[in-house]
Amino acid sequence: MSEITRRDFVTNATLGITASALNLKAFAVSQNAPARFEVASIRPSQPGATAQQAHFSPSFGVTDRFDAEAVTVGDILDMLNNWQLGRVLGGPAWMRTDRYDIHAKADTPISSEERKSAVQALLTERFKFVAHQETRDIPAAVLLAPKRPVGLKPAAGGETPSMHVDARGDPVFVATPMSTVTNYLAQMWHLPVVDQTGLTGTFDFSLAPSAIEHVRGQTWGDLVREAMLDFGFKVEMRKVPLQVTIVDRCERPSEN
DSSP, X not given: OOOOOHHHHHHHHHHHHHTTTOOOOOOSOXXXXXXXXXXXXXXXXXXXXXXXXXXXXXXXXXXXXXXXXEEOHHHHHHHHTTTOTTSEEESOGGGGTOOEEEEEEEEEXXXXXXXXXXXXXXXXXXXXXXXXEEEEEEEEEEEEOSSOOTTOEEOOTTOOOEEEEOTTSOEEEEEEOHHHHHHHHHHHHTSOEEEOSOOOSOEEXXXXXXXXOOOTTOOHHHHHHHHHHHHTOEXXXXXXXXXXXXXXXXXXXXXX
């Protein structure tokens, strides 16, 4: 697993949860004249900008804006792909290193799904972005539940889906489907996570990685994995056929 600090995990986890409704379909502009940003500023971030400073806002809801600070093209593609890192392949190396500040505005408010299409159109226009999708056998973590974990409680009606961390930094899930959990783990572990638990519906539960004795060299992601096993889940590493996005072309952005 890639090295990741607890702070990175907590900071980025919310992005994974709030972006979980997005699903990357295609990058070509639709013939149905999808929503687009009429005005967009794309500038290189300040020298020394880091992944810890990267953020998107807003991630969901109806709005006329899309703002991103200190993000790479790779970050944007991961967001559009449900934060399932490892399912976007190819493209130039700078896609994962060059950071940009992006501020875009539409003429009228647009929904989360429409904003996804508008961001895709923005990539096409300003980064000359072209990609296609294929099914490939790639390494992934497969999440299983041989027996339903005792601590997994069906969510009560009317609960708002959310994820937060408690005073110890441990993750707490409220009214959360397993698809969101796998997206959350994929972002933290930096590889695709596939749900094969067979669990449907939404659940309330929490993990306790902070209670696990830390061994030298372990990351926070390693401790979360141990907490998942203690909770009653099972994680297997194997190659599975998954749809991936192959980047055919991407150029540094045109001038504003």
